[in-house]
Amino acid sequence: MSPQPLEEDEVEYFHPNDFCFLCQRLLYDPIVTPCGHMLCKPCMVDNALGSLPSPVWVVAVHEDPTNTLPVDRLLRRLSARCPVCCNQFKDGVRTCVEKCADLRAKYPAAYAARADAQSRTEAGSGGDSEVERITMCVGNENWEIQPPPGSSKTEKIHEWSFFAKFSRHDIIEGVTFAVLERGTTTVRQPPYQIYGRDRSTVIVMASVTLKDGYIWESEHAVDSLDGGYKRMVLVEWLMAWDDFGGKGCMG
Ligand SMILES: [Zn+2]
Numbered sequence: 366m367s368p369q370p371l372e373e374d375e376v377e378y379f380h381p382n383d384f385c386f387l388c389q390r391l392l393y394d395p396i397v398t399p400c401g402h403m404l405c406k407p408c409m410v411d412n413a414l415g416s417l418p419s420p421v422w423v424v425a426v427h428e429d430p431t432n433t434l435p436v437d438r439l440l441r442r443l444s445a446r447c448p449v450c451c452n453q454f455k456d457g458v459r460t461c462v463e464k465c466a467d468l469r470a471k472y473p474a475a476y477a478a479r480a481d482a483q484s485r486t487e488a489g490s491g492g493d494s495e496v497e498r499i500t501m502c503v504g505n506e507n508w509e510i511q512p513p514p515g516s517s518k519t520e521k522i523h524e525w526s527f528f529a530k531f532s533r534h535d536i537i538e539g540v541t542f543a544v545l546e547r548g549t550t551t552v553r554q555p556p557y558q559i560y561g562r563d564r565s566t567v568i569v570m571a572s573v574t575l576k577d578g579y580i581w582e583s584e585h586a587v588d589s590l591d592g593g594y595k596r597m598v599l600v601e602w603l604m605a606w607d608d609f610g611g612k613g614c615m616g
Pocket residue numbers: 385386387388389390392393404405408
């Protein structure tokens with residue numbers, strides 16, 4: 366029997382440490398989890414996005430959301446379950462630049478083939494992908510104001526604003542803000558923001574509804590008030606006067 370020509374991946378022997386548990390191929394652009402497991406970066410990203418629909422991180426109040434996925438920032442702060450050992454970690458994952466260089470040197474042909482396949486995958490999922498990404502930042506600002514004449518001097522009064530910002534507006538149907546004991550306000554055009562004046566802590570609930578035809582790819586998604594399947598996500602926000610800041614949430 367004459368030997369069959371080898372497939373590209375079989376030309377070189379991969380050490381088990383150079384293998385990705387998830388995709389069962391040569392590690393590509395490796396990252397390491399706090400529990401010490403090494404995976405391809407794209408495998409970790411796919412897994413994290415699949416299991417963690419709304420990674421949340423704190424952003425500056427005036428930071429505008431961008432539509433580019435901040436993959437490296439997400440990975441550095443990632444809180445997720447390790448896909449290999451199922452340990453929960455919250456300290457992010459590290460990229461392994463040296464390991465990457467090592468893999469390139471050890472398996473030049475196979476690594477080049479991996480890179481090529483990866484860039485084709487990314488190109489293919491760019492334009493006509495069914496999953497689109499949107500970054501949402503929610504937060505509040507508040508400032509103390511002079512109490513009206515005659516009121517108790519010890520009581521502090523704050524004016525506040527609560528906002529939701531998005532990396533794109535074309536798929537947002539509207540944002541409904543509910544402030545306890547004050548009812549709801551729906552804003553259908555940017556800026557999605559409400560203002561108030563209060564003496565004590567305020568709880569704001571914001572629900573973000575997508576336009577008809579879109580659903581949130583998130584386990585926190587609920588049906589919209591008009592019955593649209595998974596078209597709404599809810600954010601609950603405690604506005605305390607010593608807390609000045611914003612937080613971002615990506616879905
Ligand atoms: Zn992999």
